[in-house]
Amino acid sequence: MPQHREPTLADVAERAGVSLTTVSRVLNNRGYLSEATRERVAKAIEELRYRPNQVARALHGKSTQSVGVIVPTVSLPFFGELSAEIEDALAVHGYRTLICNSLGRRDRERDYLDLLVSHRVDGIISGAHNEDLSEYQTIHMPLVTVDRDLSPTVPNVRCANEEGARAATEHLLTRGARRPALLTSRTGAHNRREAGYRAVLEEASIEPYVLTVDFHTPDQQRARMVREGLDAVRGEVDAVFATDDLSAADAVEWAHERGLAVPGEFKVVGFDGTAALRRALPGLTTVQQPIRAIARVAVDLLLGQIEAMSDDGEVPHPAHPVIELPGTLLQGRTT
Structure with a gap:
């Protein structure tokens, strides 16, 4: 068989010394076949490294798995x-x-x-x-x-995003934050984490502050935008609820760069709680999603x-x- 192409069903049949129908029956586990025949076909498939054409299977009404x-x-x-x-x-x-x-x-x-x-x-x-x-x-x-x-x-x-955001924001207030900011990727009705944050602040009669940095902003630009956004409200906000842990890490880094003690002078809560971020930043308070x-x-x-x-x-x-x-x-x- 030429080596420049993928093996076909016909190649398998030829190598095993059986018909195309027999190979098809083995692959689809249909009809009675002797164990010896099944083993010959299986050996031919292994030797040729045959891979069934999934698109062709789909065209014949079969699952592509x-x-x-x-x-x-x-x-x-x-x-x-x-x-x-x-x-x-x-x-x-x-x-x-x-x-x-x-x-x-x-x-x-x-x-x-x-x-x-x-x-x-x-x-x-x-x-x-x-x-x-x-x-x-x-x-x-x-x-x-x-x-x-x-x-x-x-x-x-x-994840129950609004419920988790409420828990994060309430936690910041319980820990002594007077005006926590929200750091998120997009603002609007679809952002249920924002909804939870706003609901808690409204109940506490606190004016919200929302800083948005788009989800797909390159890392260096993202960190710069977070720094600039928090610099603009330094002294007005004393905590951040970030709707993802990467943004929370940026907020923690900003606080350290500005000489603010965390959590004494500035508090941060994230969202996601992935294994990777828990290893990189084990001290971060976060809402862990049940991934x-x-x-x-x-x-x-x-x-x-x-x-x-x-x-x-x-x-x-x-x-x-x-x-x-x-x-x-x-x-x-x-x-």
């Missing part, structure tokens, strides 16, 4: 850990994972959606942050999101949709589209 996962970037600790947990949960059920990094770009997310659909993955889990992509409305396959509102008919698994549980619930929901799909490809609509799992406030040395 693959799922696409779209995230902003696995270089961010939360999404890296989430992707690993999703991949692990899918592997338990025999599924392969195609992880796509959108890098915050709408065009890139569209391209990945087209790629996943054209390769006939069995379903998609999306945790990207681009809003209002109409392409999702045309996808007729199992779909679950993580912390992303796409549609009332698409399950959304997330493993989020991943497993998302996978269970997706596999449930895959199993429940009708013969005409109709995806079942969930009874409860939003599933919130509680976070845990981990008190450290920054409060």
Whole structure:
């Protein structure tokens, strides 16, 4: 067999000395075949390193046993850990994972959606942050999101963001903060962590201060923007609730650079509580998201949709589209 191409089903059949139909029956575990025949085919597959064409299988109505996962970037600790947990949960059920990094770009997310659909993955889990992509409305396959509102008919698994933000903000006030600022990526109605922060300050009759630094700002520029934003209100705010741990780390670094004692003069609470940040900044007070549980619930929901799909490809609509799992406030040395 030529070495410049992938082996085919015919190559396997020739090597094993059986028909194409027999190889197909072995691969699909259908019909009676002797153990000796199965072993010959298995040996041929191993020797040739044959890999079934998943797209061809999909075109014949068969599962590709693959799922696409779209995230902003696995270089961010939360999404890296989430992707690993999703991949692990899918592997338990025999599924392969195609992880796509959108890098915050709408065009890139569209391209990945087209790629996943054209390769006939069995379903998609999306945790990207681009809003209002109409392409999702045309996808007729199992779909679950993580912390992303796409549609009332698409399950959304997330941490109880507003509840966690309330706990973080109340903790700052309990520890003596008089006016905590919010450091977040985007402000608006979709930001439930902002909603929790604002609700607590309103109850305490404290004027909120919201500093936004876009989610996808390059690291050096991000740190500079955080420094400039906090410099502008130095003396007016004495604490920060950051809606992610990387921003919280920037706030802690700013306080140290300005000679402010943490937590004596300045307090910081983050959000996420990933293993990577806990190792890098073990003293950070943060709201830890239940990442493993989020991943497993998302996978269970997706596999449930895959199993429940009708013969005409109709995806079942969930009874409860939003599933919130509680976070845990981990008190450290920054409060």
